[in-house]
Amino acid sequence: MATNISFILNGDEISYEVKDHWTLSHLLREEMGLIGTKEGCGNGECGACTVIVDKLAVNSCLYLAIEVEGKIVETIEGLASTSGALHPIQQSFVKNGGIQCGFCSPGMIMSSKALLDKNPDANHEEIKHALAGNICRCTGYVQILESVEAVKNMGGQNE
Numbered sequence: 001m002a003t004n005i006s007f008i009l010n011g012d013e014i015s016y017e018v019k020d021h022w023t024l025s026h027l028l029r030e031e032m033g034l035i036g037t038k039e040g041c042g043n044g045e046c047g048a049c050t051v052i053v054d055k056l057a058v059n060s061c062l063y064l065a066i067e068v069e070g071k072i073v074e075t076i077e078g079l080a081s082t083s084g085a086l087h088p089i090q091q092s093f094v095k096n097g098g099i100q101c102g103f104c105s106p107g108m109i110m111s112s113k114a115l116l117d118k119n120p121d122a123n124h125e126e127i128k129h130a131l132a133g134n135i136c137r138c139t140g141y142v143q144i145l146e147s148v149e150a151v152k153n154m155g156g157q158n159e
């Protein structure tokens with residue numbers, strides 16, 4: 001069965017006919033071609049597929065696409081400005097070595113954004129907690145945490 005849903009994706013109004021069994025990661029990657037969102041485990045264990053739905057970081061591999069009806073969805077593709085300037089969180093990951101192979105990076109960055117949008121002064125423990133569901137196979141956790149902490153000193157991370 002298919003259902004027509006409407007939602008906001010990275011600031012744009014979207015209307016899309018989705019199969020009821022599709023996950024949000026399937027809709028984004030396979031149907032809409034937004035492959036910035038990665039899929040690793042496909043069962044909620046690695047966080048690679050993290051996107052933001054109504055300000056909350058969610059595992060898009062477990063989230064049914066039909067459930068975004070009427071909601072606001074943010075993916076890694078929506079972070080850079082229209083002029084192409086990277087979002088401060090992305091800049092910080094690049095500058096502080098928070099990216100190695102990059103497979104986990106979109107999920108790490110979206111989890112970080114959900115946290116810092118809500119709590120721009122998040123402390124080390126709060127950052128660790130927010131990223132607890134995101135796994136990095138390159139084991140770059142120290143640099144990843146440093147990258148998120150450094151955003152606090154850059155200012156304007158919501159811009």
Ligand code: FES
Binds near residue numbers: 040045049062
């Ligand atoms: S791909 Fe969704 S949590 Fe691993």
Ligand code: FES
Binds near residue numbers: 137
């Ligand atoms: S940078 Fe390679 S998985 Fe994290």
